[in-house]
Amino acid sequence: MTSHSTDTREGSRRHGVDAGRTSPHGDGQASRWADRLWAAVREGDEYAAVDVVTEALRTGLEPEAVLLDVIGSVQRKVGGEWAAGRMSVADEHIATAINERVISALPGNRPAVPRGRVTVACVDQEWHALPARLVAETLRLRGCRVDYLGAQVPTAHLIGHIHRTGPDAVCLSSSLPTRLPLAHTAITAVQATGTPVMAGGLAFGADGRYARMLGADAWEPDARAAADRLASGLPARPAAAHQAIDDLPHLGDQEYTVVAGASTRLVRETFHSLEQRFPPMKAYNDEQRERTAEDLAHIVDFLTAALYVDAPEIFTDFLTWTADLLTARGVPARSLVPGLDLLEEQLRDFPRARRFLDAGRAALASCP
Incomplete structure (x- = not known):
């Protein structure tokens, strides 16, 4: 590890x-x-x-x-x-x-008649706010009235804001795929108010596939495209509520629910097993041990997100990105494999999770 x-x-x-x-x-x-x-x-x-x-x-x-x-x-x-x-x-x-x-420091643009009102916010627990800020400022420059709510906006507070202000559309931003379950909650809650949702950010995939999977009304790859799309208008949406499983039938196997609920235990038990079965850990100092626990937590988080949208590439992309990052810092990519092996031992009753872990090992095997 x-x-x-x-x-x-x-x-x-x-x-x-x-x-x-x-x-x-x-x-x-x-x-x-x-x-x-x-x-x-x-x-x-x-x-x-x-x-x-x-x-x-x-x-x-x-x-x-x-x-x-x-x-x-x-x-x-x-x-x-x-x-x-x-x-x-x-x-x-x-x-x-x-x-x-x-x-x-950029100049403001206060039009006499705003070109609509748009709320721009990051989903709950998403603190990478600069991409959303760029969208908000682009819309302001083009004459929109923008309510920019910033990072980590709890869904309940977002809905309260929508009821008070009545925006024409909501732009939701997320950079990390681990926020996709919370993004799904926000999308469905906003749509239940009758407000269309545009999703953006790296969490939704380079081609927006996860935005479509989660039922967003629109997705665009960048700030200019988002502003262009909003200028042309999003389709009106009748107020309606639905459940996550309506969009993602695979959630019926309960793997996501169980693994997400057990994430703390999975990290703890994998860490303890590594102490016993991965000899290099005996020489780790306190900081290295803390970093190893953080690494395991990220692995479990990305596995959980992959299970939510049934997309093993979320997990494998994270692992290969991590391998590249570690290689640049002088840590071999193969050090990730023992943690995957130990996780699989705990998840032997979860076929989708095991399949994703297998895909992760295969992806790491192809790394230099």
């Missing part, structure tokens, strides 16, 4: 910001400004970063291009540098905070 955390909560998935299609200025001019912003961000100099954006606007780069092709591009680079081990978590936090500050 690993001795380095693969904590995707702080990882490059957070920064996989889909800025969108390149603007008319995008290929050359925006790229040059992005290089300058990156230099300021890397130095941790928020004043220089604001100056870069201010100058880019003064020289004629459109605000939407600055937002998506400059700031969004830099944030993607932050994620790549972290994943490659060239930025620490502290550096990544500083860079993200500066980009948030720079977004706030």
